[in-house]
Amino acid sequence: MWEYLSDSYNWSGPEGIWARILQHLWYTFAALGLSTLIALPIGLRIGHTRRGAFLAINLGNAARALPSLGLLMLAVLLTDQIGFLPVLIALVALGIPPILASTYAGLSGVDPATIDAARGMGMTGREILTKVEIPIAMPLIISGVRGATLQIVSTATIAALVSLGGLGRYVVDGLKLRDFPQMFTGALLVALLAIALDLLFAVLGRVAVSDGLKVD
Amino acid sequence: MTWIGDNLGLIWEQLREHLYLAILPVILGLLISVPLGYVATRFSWLANPLIAFGGVLYSLPSIALFIVLPAILGTKVLSTVNIVVALTIYTVSLLIRNVIDGLRSVPAEVRQSAVAVGYGSLHRLVAIDLPIAVPVIFAGLRVVTVANISMVSVGAVIGIGGLGELFTLGFQKDFLTPVVVGVALSLLLALVADLILVGLQRVLTPWARVIHTPPVEVA
Numbered sequence: 001m002w003e004y005l006s007d008s009y010n011w012s013g014p015e016g017i018w019a020r021i022l023q024h025l026w027y028t029f030a031a032l033g034l035s036t037l038i039a040l041p042i043g044l045r046i047g048h049t050r051r052g053a054f055l056a057i058n059l060g061n062a063a064r065a066l067p068s069l070g071l072l073m074l075a076v077l078l079t080d081q082i083g084f085l086p087v088l089i090a091l092v093a094l095g096i097p098p099i100l101a102s103t104y105a106g107l108s109g110v111d112p113a114t115i116d117a118a119r120g121m122g123m124t125g126r127e128i129l130t131k132v133e134i135p136i137a138m139p140l141i142i143s144g145v146r147g148a149t150l151q152i153v154s155t156a157t158i159a160a161l162v163s164l165g166g167l168g169r170y171v172v173d174g175l176k177l178r179d180f181p182q183m184f185t186g187a188l189l190v191a192l193l194a195i196a197l198d199l200l201f202a203v204l205g206r207v208a209v210s211d212g213l214k215v216d
Numbered sequence: 217m218t219w220i221g222d223n224l225g226l227i228w229e230q231l232r233e234h235l236y237l238a239i240l241p242v243i244l245g246l247l248i249s250v251p252l253g254y255v256a257t258r259f260s261w262l263a264n265p266l267i268a269f270g271g272v273l274y275s276l277p278s279i280a281l282f283i284v285l286p287a288i289l290g291t292k293v294l295s296t297v298n299i300v301v302a303l304t305i306y307t308v309s310l311l312i313r314n315v316i317d318g319l320r321s322v323p324a325e326v327r328q329s330a331v332a333v334g335y336g337s338l339h340r341l342v343a344i345d346l347p348i349a350v351p352v353i354f355a356g357l358r359v360v361t362v363a364n365i366s367m368v369s370v371g372a373v374i375g376i377g378g379l380g381e382l383f384t385l386g387f388q389k390d391f392l393t394p395v396v397v398g399v400a401l402s403l404l405l406a407l408v409a410d411l412i413l414v415g416l417q418r419v420l421t422p423w424a425r426v427i428h429t430p431p432v433e434v435a
Contacts, residue, residue: 064359168279
C-alpha cells in the first residue's frame with residue numbers, strides 16, 4: 001500500500017489520487033447541497049409550525065433502514081442511465097432524513113417561553129424563526145448536516161460501481177484486478193476524507209453557534 | 217414476478233445470510249459493551265475517552281472497514297469474518313455510550329439500598345443496575361440493529377452482502393425485480409427486528425408498563 005501511495009505517478013493526472021479526491025468531494029458536496037436545500041426548509045417549516053412532526057420523526061428513523069447500495073441500483077434502473085444522476089438521487093435520498101429530523105428536533109427543542117418572549121417584544125413569525133429559533137437550533141442543525149455528510153461521503157464510494165470516478169474507483173478496480181494494495185489505498189483515503197470532513201464540521205459547529213448559547 | 221418464484225431458494229439463502237451477518241455483531245457487540253461499560257462506570261475517567269473513541273470509529277465508512285480489516289486481522293478479503301468484525305466494531309462504538317449512560321441512570325439511593333440489603337457488586341449489576349439500564353441500552357440496541365441491517369448490503373461490493381447481492385445481481389442483468397425484492401426485504405427485516413426489540417424490552421421491564429396505564433378516575 002505504501003508503495004502505491006508513495007509513487008508520485010499515482011497522485012497526479014486525470015486518474016491520479018488528487019483528481020479522485022476532487023471527484024469524490026464533488027459528488028459529496030453536490031449531494032449535500034441538494035439535500036440541505038430540500039430538507040432544511042421542510043424541517044424549518046415543520047419545526048416552526050409544529051405541524052407534520054410525525055412525518056419528520058418517523059422519516060428519520062425509517063431512513064436508517066434504507067440500504068444505500070439498493071437505493072443506488074434502484075436509481076440506476078429507474079432512471080435508465082448510468083452516471084451522475086442516479087448517484088446524486090441515491091446520495092440525496094440518504095442526506096435528506098438526518099437533516100430534516102435534526103432541524104425539526106432543534107426547533108422543537110426551543111423553550112416555548114423564549115418564543116413567547118420574542119412575540120411579546122413584537123417580533124413577527126419570520127423574525128422569530130430567523131433571530132430566535134434558528135440560532136438556538138443551530139447546534140442540532142449542524143449535527144444533522146454532519147451526520148448526512150458522513151453518510152454521503154462514505155456512500156459516494158459506490159459511485160464507482162456505476163462507472164463514475166471518485167475514491168471508490170480504487171476499491172472497485174482493485175477488487176476486479178485482485179489488486180488489494182489498491183483497494184486498501186482507496187478505503188484508507190475514504191476513511192481519512194470522512195474524518196477530515198467530520199473535523200471540519202466540528203469546527204464549523206463551534207463557529208456557527210451563537211455566543212448566547214455558550215454561557216453555562 | 218416469475219423471477220421471484222424461480223429464485224425463492226436464492227432469496228431465502230441471501231435473507232438468512234443477511235440476518236446472520238447483521239444480528240451476530242449485535243449480540244457480540246452487546247457482550248463486549250456491557251462489561252466494558254461497567255468497567256467505565258467503575259473507573260469513571262475511562263468513560264469520556266471511550267465514548268469519544270467510539271464516535272471516531274463510528275465515522276469510518278463501512279466499505280473502508282470491510283477492506284482494511286483483513287490487513288489487520290490477517291483474514292481473507294472475501295471472508296464473512298470481516299463483515300462480522302466490522303459491524304461488531306460499529307455496534308460497540310455506538311452501544312458503549314448507551315451502556316454507560318444507562319448504568320449511570322441508576323439512582324444512588326437504589327444502589328445504596330441494594331448494598332445495604334447485602335447485594336455483592338456482581339449480583340447488584342445483574343439484578344439491579346442492568347434491569348434499570350434496559351430502556352437506555354435498548355434505545356441504542358434498536359439504532360445499531362437497524363443500522364447493521366442496512367449496512368450489511370454494502371458488503372455486496374466485495375462479494376458478501378446477503379440481500380445486497382440481489383442489488384448487484386439486478387444491476388449486472390439490468391433487471392429491476394431483484395433490486396426491489398432486496399430493498400423490500402431489507403426494510404422488512406429492519407422493521408421486524410425493531411418490533412422484536414420493542415417487545416423484548418417490554419418483557420424485560422414489566423414495571424414500565426404500570427406507568428403508562430391511564431389514571432383511574434375518582435368520582
